[in-house]
Amino acid sequence: MGIFFDDTKPHVSREEFQKYVRSGLSSHNFTHKEIDFVEGFFNGDMYGETERKKGVDEEELERGIAWLKTHMHDHSLSEQQIGIVEEEMKKRM
Numbered sequence: 227m228g229i230f231f232d233d234t235k236p237h238v239s240r241e242e243f244q245k246y247v248r249s250g251l252s253s254h255n256f257t258h259k260e261i262d263f264v265e266g267f268f269n270g271d272m273y274g275e276t277e278r279k280k281g282v283d284e285e286e287l288e289r290g291i292a293w294l295k296t297h298m299h300d301h302s303l304s305e306q307q308i309g310i311v312e313e314e315m316k317k318r319m
Contacts, residue, residue: 236319237281240272243318250314260303264311267294267301287315 238247243265251261265272268290271282282290294301294308303311 235283237283238268238272238287238315238318239281243268243272243282246318247314250317251310254307254310254314256307256310260307263301263303282315284316284319287312287319 248261248265251264256264268282268286271286271290273280291308291312294303294311295305298305
């Protein structure tokens with residue numbers, strides 16, 4: 227089965243987000259509301275339909291960051307904050 231399913235694909239799990247990414251964003255002066263927004267934004271990826279798909283992988287992170295950058299009017303994060311989100315998430319992969 228390892229040929230068809232890569233269980234070792236780097237990702238940020240829900241637990242890692244809660245334990246590390248939230249505190250990392252907080253240390254960069256993100257508000258609770260901003261941190262909750264980021265968690266909610268990646269929520270669908272973190273709570274995947276199967277155990278194997280839970281967590282935000284690199285491709286999902288890149289897609290999410292790209293969306294945030296091209297839809298600046300749809301949220302309150304600055305471009306600098308988006309970069310910090312990407313940095314903090316990549317630290318956990």
